[in-house]
Structure formats: C-alpha cells, structure tokens
Amino acid sequence: MKILVIIPSFYPYIENGGPIIYLNKLFKKLSSNKINITVLTSKYSYTNKEHKIKSALNINKNYEVKYYPITFGKVSIKLCYSIIKEINKYDYVYFNSFFNIYLITTLLFSNKKIFLSPRGQLIAENIKKKNHFIKYLFIKIINIFDKKIFYIFSSNFELINNLYSKxxxxxxxxxxxxxxxxxxxxxxxxxxxxxxxxxILTISRLSKRKNIDLILKAAAILRNFYFEIIGPDFGQLNQLFDQVEKNKLKNVTIIESLTTEQIRKKFIESYIFLLPSENENFGNVFLESILHFVPIITIRGSYWDEIIKQNNVGLSTKKCEKDIVLKIKQLDNLYATLKLNEFKNVQKIHNTEMISNKFLKTFHANC
Incomplete structure (x- = not known):
C-alpha cells in the first residue's frame, strides 16, 4: 500500500504551526505497518527560519519526505512539477491544506479520489477576515471537482462552520x-x-486571532500567577512586549521559540494551559496539555469546549479578560478535585494507533 501526502510545509518546519508534529508521528506509525508513505512538501517557513535539510529525508525504510525550494513568495514550481509527475503512482493521495496552487495542481492531474484535510481554512470567520473575495473564487474553482474530493475534518466545529464548499x-x-x-x-x-x-502556560502563534492580548490583561489582574507565552511572531510580538512594559507585568515571560523537548518540559512544569484562540479547527496544543495532565482553558464553541463538557479536564471562557480571570480562579479552586481518569479518557480517543487505523479504514472504504 502506497500513500502520497502533499502538504505545503512539513517537519522540521514546526514554526509553521498546524498539525506538522502530529502528522509526522502519525506517518511514522503508519509506515511501521509496512505502508509506504511519501511526503511532497516545500522549504517554506512563515518565520523565515532556515533548516539545514537535504532535498530528501528517509525517516525509515517506508517513510520518505521530499523537500522542494521556494521559487517565489510561498510557491515552489518544483513541488508543482513533482506533484504532476508522481501523483498517479500511488494507491491513495492525502492533501493537507487548502488555499494554494498545489491543491489545484493535485485535482487537475490526479486520476483518483483526493482525501483532503482543509486544516480549518474553510471556517467561515477565517475566510471572511482576509482576502474574502479571492478565497470565494478559489472555493468555487475547487467545487468543480467536488465528487473527486473526500473531505477529512478534524472536528465537528470545522465541518458545520465551513463556508461555500460543496x-x-x-x-x-x-x-x-x-x-x-x-x-x-x-x-x-x-x-x-x-x-x-x-x-499559566500559553503556546501559540503570536497573532491577533489568538487573543494573546487578553491573556496579558488577565495577567495584569492576577499578579499572583506567573504567565509564560511561547510561540513564533506572526505580527503581534512588538505589540505584546509594549503591553507588558506599559503594565509592568513582571509575572509575564514571552519566548519566541523552543525545541519540542523544551516545550515538553514547560508542559510538565505548568499548572494551567490557557489559549482563548478563535476559530480553531482542532488545536493540538490542548491535546498536548492533556497528555501532560495539565488542565486547559479554551474558548467557548471550540472542539475542546465539547470535550470539556464530557470530560472534566478544564473550563471554557468567553472572549473577555474578566471571564478568563474568573475561569483561572475557578480552576484553581477545584484543581485538587480533578481526576486522572478524565484525562486518560481524552488521551485514549486521540491515541495515535486508533487514529491511524481510522485513516486506513477511511481510505479503504472510499476509493
């Protein structure tokens, strides 16, 4: 069995966010079961970070990643050419992303069904915030191929909030x-x-829709808690530093980047994980927190809001610093009553082996 994966950026470009770390682990699991995985990707970095990697990387004997240089902007012409050349040599094609030339190339030249994970890019609010009309036209083009596409959504929130797509x-x-x-x-x-x-730990891109400014406002009220914010700058870092300095927030530290092992240590040391981010299709950092038995505070209406209603692993907040403060205090008060089994239940339904089996069943049943 051979699976071709097409994704604009991939491991080790973890600063690009999204499901990069989780997908790398998932593909390792699949390839350990004698399934051949080939990933076609580019060397694009949202933060212009350079990684010293070769044009191809063999993770194991069944799992290979091919990297193609950027030609201009975010586009790799060589990646487009490789898609055209390779796409019909595989049993299954899995595409992870949406708004880019690679998806159009894939749909035009593939003679088989495409399994497509849009990664939250079709959520209505995400479309409306930037380049709305261009995205609308792009989706209309993709809809021409609707019967050729099998969508894979990571949450019900992502499914019911998609805009324009068939x-x-x-x-x-x-x-x-x-x-x-x-x-x-x-x-x-x-x-x-x-x-x-x-x-109180936060790991996220430092961008406006992540509402990091609300965390700093909460930190100004809760001076007896220590806040650590970790993530690459996506246009908001200087504003956040100014906010810290203006309010003399000695209980706040902002760190731009850490290794995966350093991040793991931060999770182990943390008391609560807080991220009031809007329109997340999933949010892997919440799962990572639960894997470290750290309760979460998420925004209402998200995937993790639904998880919390079924398992007592945290609280949900409104998009408001006063409610964030209230939820931190509430979680602090009930902290000693949290149950280990609630966290283990959530870990179980996101187990790598279980998810890899679900992927394979989906591929087999829908070709």
Whole structure:
C-alpha cells in the first residue's frame, strides 16, 4: 500500500504551526505497518527560519519526505512539477491544506479520489477576515471537482462552520497526539494545587486571532500567577512586549521559540494551559496539555469546549479578560478535585494507533 501526502510545509518546519508534529508521528506509525508513505512538501517557513535539510529525508525504510525550494513568495514550481509527475503512482493521495496552487495542481492531474484535510481554512470567520473575495473564487474553482474530493475534518466545529464548499463526502477524524502521555501519580493534582508558583502556560502563534492580548490583561489582574507565552511572531510580538512594559507585568515571560523537548518540559512544569484562540479547527496544543495532565482553558464553541463538557479536564471562557480571570480562579479552586481518569479518557480517543487505523479504514472504504 502506497500513500502520497502533499502538504505545503512539513517537519522540521514546526514554526509553521498546524498539525506538522502530529502528522509526522502519525506517518511514522503508519509506515511501521509496512505502508509506504511519501511526503511532497516545500522549504517554506512563515518565520523565515532556515533548516539545514537535504532535498530528501528517509525517516525509515517506508517513510520518505521530499523537500522542494521556494521559487517565489510561498510557491515552489518544483513541488508543482513533482506533484504532476508522481501523483498517479500511488494507491491513495492525502492533501493537507487548502488555499494554494498545489491543491489545484493535485485535482487537475490526479486520476483518483483526493482525501483532503482543509486544516480549518474553510471556517467561515477565517475566510471572511482576509482576502474574502479571492478565497470565494478559489472555493468555487475547487467545487468543480467536488465528487473527486473526500473531505477529512478534524472536528465537528470545522465541518458545520465551513463556508461555500460543496461537501460531497466526508469523515470526522480528530488529530492524534504529538507526544506520549507522561507517567504521573494519582495525587498529581492535589500536589500541584499546593504549589507556591503557579504557571499559566500559553503556546501559540503570536497573532491577533489568538487573543494573546487578553491573556496579558488577565495577567495584569492576577499578579499572583506567573504567565509564560511561547510561540513564533506572526505580527503581534512588538505589540505584546509594549503591553507588558506599559503594565509592568513582571509575572509575564514571552519566548519566541523552543525545541519540542523544551516545550515538553514547560508542559510538565505548568499548572494551567490557557489559549482563548478563535476559530480553531482542532488545536493540538490542548491535546498536548492533556497528555501532560495539565488542565486547559479554551474558548467557548471550540472542539475542546465539547470535550470539556464530557470530560472534566478544564473550563471554557468567553472572549473577555474578566471571564478568563474568573475561569483561572475557578480552576484553581477545584484543581485538587480533578481526576486522572478524565484525562486518560481524552488521551485514549486521540491515541495515535486508533487514529491511524481510522485513516486506513477511511481510505479503504472510499476509493
């Protein structure tokens, strides 16, 4: 069985966000079962970070990643050519992204069904915020191929909030874990509730829709909590630094980038994970937090809001610093009563093996 994966940017370009770490782990799992995985991607970095990588990387004997240089802007002509050349040599084609020339190239030259994960790019609010008319026209072009596309959405929120697209067939497959769950004792929450220094962790792109400014406003009220914000700059870093300086927020640290192992250490040390980000189709960082048995605060209406209603692993907040403050206080008060099994239940439904099996069943059943 041979699977071709097409994605505009991929591991080790983790600064580009999205499901890059989780997909790399998922493909390792699939390839360990004698499934051949080939990833076609570019060397594009949203933060202009350079990675010293060759044109091809063999992860294992069944899993290869091919990287193509950028020709101009975000486009790699060599990647487009490779798609045309390679696309019909595989049993299945999985495309992860949406608004780019690579998707049009894939649909034009493939003689088989395309399994397409739009990565939240079709969510109505995300479309309306920037280049609305151009995106509308792009979707109309893609809709011509609607019966050739099988959509894979990572959450029901992403499905019901999509705009303009013709959804002929689809499957809901949540993202799997980027990390393995850590080992903890039964009294982990009781012990952490007594910590003198309680760290509120945020890991995210530093962009406007992530509402990091609301976290800083909450930090100005909750001076007895320590806030760590980690992520690459997507146009808001200087504004956030100004906000920290203006309000003399000595309880806030902003770090632009860390390695995956350093991030794992930050999760282990943290007390609460907080990210009031809007219009997330999934949000892998919330799952990563739960894998480290750290309760979450997410925004209402998100995928994780639904998870919280079924499993007591955190709280949901309004888009408002006063409500964020209230939820931090509430979670602090009930912290010692949190149950290990609630976190393990969430970990189980996002297990890598379970998700990889669901992918394979979806491929087999819909070709």
């Amino acid at each position: 959804i002929y067939k689809y499957e809901l497959i949540p993202n799997s874990a980027s990390y393995e769950p850590i080992k903890v004792t039964q009294d982990i929450f009781r012990k952490k509730s007594k910590f003198k220094t309680k760290k």
